[in-house]
Amino acid sequence: MTTGNFLSLLLAADLKEGDYVGFTFFVGFMAMTAASVFFFFESTRMEGKWKTSLLVSGLITFIAAAHYWYMRDYWIANQTSPTSFRYIDWTLTVPLMCVEFYLILKSFGAKIDLLWKMIGYSVLMLVAGYLGETVYRDNSVLWGFISTIGYVGILYEVWLGSAKKLSQNSNDPILQAAFTTLAWFVLVGWAIYPIGYMAIETDGWLRNVIPLASLDLIYNLGDAVNKIGFGLVIYSLAVNSMEKQKKANA
Ligand SMILES: *C/C=C(C)/C=C/C=C(C)/C=C/C1=C(C)CCCC1(C)C
Numbered sequence: 001m002t003t004g005n006f007l008s009l010l011l012a013a014d015l016k017e018g019d020y021v022g023f024t025f026f027v028g029f030m031a032m033t034a035a036s037v038f039f040f041f042e043s044t045r046m047e048g049k050w051k052t053s054l055l056v057s058g059l060i061t062f063i064a065a066a067h068y069w070y071m072r073d074y075w076i077a078n079q080t081s082p083t084s085f086r087y088i089d090w091t092l093t094v095p096l097m098c099v100e101f102y103l104i105l106k107s108f109g110a111k112i113d114l115l116w117k118m119i120g121y122s123v124l125m126l127v128a129g130y131l132g133e134t135v136y137r138d139n140s141v142l143w144g145f146i147s148t149i150g151y152v153g154i155l156y157e158v159w160l161g162s163a164k165k166l167s168q169n170s171n172d173p174i175l176q177a178a179f180t181t182l183a184w185f186v187l188v189g190w191a192i193y194p195i196g197y198m199a200i201e202t203d204g205w206l207r208n209v210i211p212l213a214s215l216d217l218i219y220n221l222g223d224a225v226n227k228i229g230f231g232l233v234i235y236s237l238a239v240n241s242m243e244k245q246k247k248a249n250a
Pocket of ligand 1: 129193
């Protein structure tokens with residue numbers, strides 16, 4: 001790469017006017033970077049276990065920022081979906097979101113099995129989704145269905161299963177409120193992704209409704225909401241819990 005090339009990359013000068021999708025990759029990169037700086041700095045003033053939770057929030061947005069950097073580049077060069085980058089990003093960040101659930105429930109009795117179960121569901125969801133978007137695009141509905149089994153597994157854990165029960169039994173209204181918000185993220189925020197996936201041109205159910213070109217717009221929007229928003233819920237949970245602890249000690 002020449003210096004000029006590098007500079008234009010840095011300044012996003014090669015982003016063409018009217019390239020809205022490319023623009024959302026750029027904004028996504030900036031937003032994820034800003035969020036990472038925030039979470040990393042804030043983690044230094046947290047106490048005890050909350051340091052780790054904030055660090056994980058920062059890692060999620062930081063990993064996404066790094067991928068957005070490359071995805072933006074890829075999009076500008078090819079004007080096609082950076083599917084592999086996308087799925088590498090998700091395969092790293094979705095399990096970290098499961099780690100967040102585990103960390104906030106740990107002091108209320110969460111066992112490591114819960115974490116592995118949720119990570120297992122995530123891997124099933126993402127591997128099947130990747131195959132449906134790439135190798136077996138003609139059968140995207142079938143692979144989307146298999147992927148949905150993993151998604152439903154995660155939904156079950158946070159809405160009805162052991163994660164939900166641990167939250168219910170915690171007797172901690174601050175944790176319960178945050179847990180419920182996070183569960184809504186998984187139900188509504190995450191549902192954005194299968195909707196985008198249905199735009200796949202071969203056999204996607206919504207292919208005549210959602211143009212394929214919106215797939216990346218939808219995924220980029222979903223990522224911003226789910227990664228930054230999710231991290232902010234963890235952040236306010238940490239701040240509120242620490243304040244409560246201080247009051248109790250006073
Ligand atoms: C930060 C990234 C996140 C939270 C990504 C979440 C991705 C999903 C919930 C993807 C789900 C999919 C299905 C349920 C079926 C179709 C294929 C996927 C992978 C798009």
